Amino acid sequence: MAVKKLIHVAVAVIVRGGRILIARRPEHVHQGGLLEFPGGKVESGETVQQALVREIAEETGLRVPAETLEPVIGIRHDYGDKQVFLDVWQTAAAEGEAEGREGQPVFWLTPEELRDEDFPAANRPIIRALRLPRTLHITGSLAGPGEGECRLDQALQRVTDGLVVLRAPGLVPEQYRRLVSMALARCSGSSVGVMLHGGPALLSEFTEADGLHLPWREAERLSGRPVAGNVRLGVSCHSAEQLRQAERLGADYAVLGPVLPTASHPGEPTLGWEAFEQLVAAARLPVYALGGMQPGHIAKARALGGQGIAGIGFWW
Incomplete structure (x- = not known):
């Protein structure tokens, strides 16, 4: 049996004024129409922090000092044809105004407004973590x-x-x-x-x-x-x-x-x-x-x- 490739995905929880930056996936992509946190694949030679700084800038125009990123949760999820590791980090120090630079709508929601059914299944533990105290x-x-x-x-x-x-x-x-x-x-x-x-x-x-x-x-x-x-x-x-x-x-x-x-x-x-x-x-x-x-x-x-x-x- 072939070993499934593990894809390392950096996920950003960007907090501002008690709200979290969320984007909507384009309709034509996998799980299109669902909501997601900004982020993307960690490229070869990158740290997860470097990937997040790059992805956040490319997707939203926000600038994130790498040293402000703090770990939230790591999630392994099997999609059948592939496995992903969602490496989730949080910051409250993003600079600038968020915009959907890839044509995706972006908006801010409170943790209580994040609903399981609006997100891919792999994201649901993230929602739990954001609603829980330390x-x-x-x-x-x-x-x-x-x-x-x-x-x-x-x-x-x-x-x-x-x-x-x-x-x-x-x-x-x-x-x-x-x-x-x-x-x-x-x-x-x-x-x-x-x-x-x-x-x-x-x-x-x-x-x-x-x-x-x-x-x-x-x-x-x-x-x-x-x-x-x-x-x-x-x-x-x-x-x-x-x-x-x-x-x-x-x-x-x-x-x-x-x-x-x-x-x-x-x-x-x-x-x-x-x-x-x-x-x-x-x-x-x-x-x-x-x-x-x-x-x-x-x-x-x-x-x-x-x-x-x-x-x-x-x-x-």
């Missing part, structure tokens, strides 16, 4: 009523935006429900979203929650996405096969670890950064590094292809 806050040990609610309220006061995974495996269902109600009330009207932790039935009780985070014991027994597409779905993973299952479930993100040793699980085997990078490189969804994470690790995780960090100790 840190995923997971709650630590919670006692019963009263003390647990007080502890959670104090912790939530330190979070100004992003997502909080309300994990409390030691509580009975009724205690957990009370904590969920308190957290949702506390975060209402703020930029903080609450992710429930457990089985899909939870979302039917708390429809105002941002989404559901599946522990592996729940994820492994499912055969398809258990929640609607308008709520977020996360999965806890520890291996390549578990990441594949998260992809099969249509998860919006996965957490992967433990990457580094943690105080809560002393002596437990860890992946290390090298294995994290290898596993993320093969994943087709945003992946957070979990285990021993601190805010200073965000840049490291992103440089290795991750979405950012997830954990307890850095905020709880």
Whole structure:
């Protein structure tokens, strides 16, 4: 069997005023009429940054300082006749006014206005990554009523935006429900979203929650996405096969670890950064590094292809 050629494609996420530059593909080309991010093939001898600077200038007339480009996500996609690696980088420092220099319409959209059905399938993980924060806050040990609610309220006061995974495996269902109600009330009207932790039935009780985070014991027994597409779905993973299952479930993100040793699980085997990078490189969804994470690790995780960090100790 012939080995399919892997085409390296540089993709640019150009941000200005909270909006992202989007173009529409010409009708006569492959997947014509769909929307796309600017970019193109990395030529022989080019770095991905050099390719992006060139492609952005050719397609839109914008000037991008190469040093302002930051990694977002890398996606491998099989089109049947060819395989592509979408190497996605972001900048907020593009200079000039954007125009479609190849005759393509260009316009600016917010991340919330990016719809899966308007883009090629390979672009959809990019949309997920752009809508997700760089840190995923997971709650630590919670006692019963009263003390647990007080502890959670104090912790939530330190979070100004992003997502909080309300994990409390030691509580009975009724205690957990009370904590969920308190957290949702506390975060209402703020930029903080609450992710429930457990089985899909939870979302039917708390429809105002941002989404559901599946522990592996729940994820492994499912055969398809258990929640609607308008709520977020996360999965806890520890291996390549578990990441594949998260992809099969249509998860919006996965957490992967433990990457580094943690105080809560002393002596437990860890992946290390090298294995994290290898596993993320093969994943087709945003992946957070979990285990021993601190805010200073965000840049490291992103440089290795991750979405950012997830954990307890850095905020709880």
